[in-house]
Amino acid sequence: MTFKQRIAGHEPMLGTFVKTPHPHIVEVLASSGLDCLCLDAEHAPFDRRDLDLCILAARAASMPVIVRPPSSANEQILNALDCGADGVLVPHIRSAEEARAVAKAAHYGAGGRGYAGSSRAAGYGSVAIPDHLANSAARSIVIAQIEDLEALDQIDAIAAIEGIDALFIGRIDLTIALDCTDPDDPKVVEALDLIIAAAKNSGRPVGMFTSKPTDAAIWRDKGVSLFLLGSDHGFLKSGAASLRQQFGT
Numbered sequence: 583m584t585f586k587q588r589i590a591g592h593e594p595m596l597g598t599f600v601k602t603p604h605p606h607i608v609e610v611l612a613s614s615g616l617d618c619l620c621l622d623a624e625h626a627p628f629d630r631r632d633l634d635l636c637i638l639a640a641r642a643a644s645m646p647v648i649v650r651p652p653s654s655a656n657e658q659i660l661n662a663l664d665c666g667a668d669g670v671l672v673p674h675i676r677s678a679e680e681a682r683a684v685a686k687a688a689h690y691g692a693g694g695r696g697y698a699g700s701s702r703a704a705g706y707g708s709v710a711i712p713d714h715l716a717n718s719a720a721r722s723i724v725i726a727q728i729e730d731l732e733a734l735d736q737i738d739a740i741a742a743i744e745g746i747d748a749l750f751i752g753r754i755d756l757t758i759a760l761d762c763t764d765p766d767d768p769k770v771v772e773a774l775d776l777i778i779a780a781a782k783n784s785g786r787p788v789g790m791f792t793s794k795p796t797d798a799a800i801w802r803d804k805g806v807s808l809f810l811l812g813s814d815h816g817f818l819k820s821g822a823a824s825l826r827q828q829f830g831t
Contacts, residue, residue: 585646592807599813603632605639612643637665656687664701669723676732678739685745688724729755741784751790
């Protein structure tokens, strides 16, 4: 079963964000038992070469990998997919028009993703055009990140756009947008419930980040299936703190 099929089937999955632009981090985390990794090029200094090497490491370990690009620009989506990422988690999708545009940019067709048979995704020229088109359609995932107040006003329309495979809740950005400082503020929770309801109405899977992994069970019961929790930076810090505590003074 492909990663896209697992997401479409609302299978509970756990991944993490990768903030360090180095393939060794991906290689280590690929043996951790997680379901997927997300290279965070929005909030960490990934350039094209970094993404290329990290995606290569993930593919070598058969670890599903998605990229959160710095923007929804067509070239950002194209680069991630040509390098062989399983999909993109596109930040700040505010309207149905934006959702439609990123879905188009991630798939081949008139006005859509530019074709290059020389890419890793196309087997460096070893895959025939019809086969690559079919493989890409069956494999490429487009996840719309919902984190702005404007998106809440159009959430049903965004969730219904063909080519959007899932919604992802940017909980902290939503918290700030709602003029809150606590992601558990009732105003924030109300917004999260609104997004989840829209995803359910359109049959779309929904994912989220929560700073408290123990809360995942609560959100699973509400319908969330994809969790991207923590990061390599967090693992380093918590591991070092644990070592300090075990060592004593």
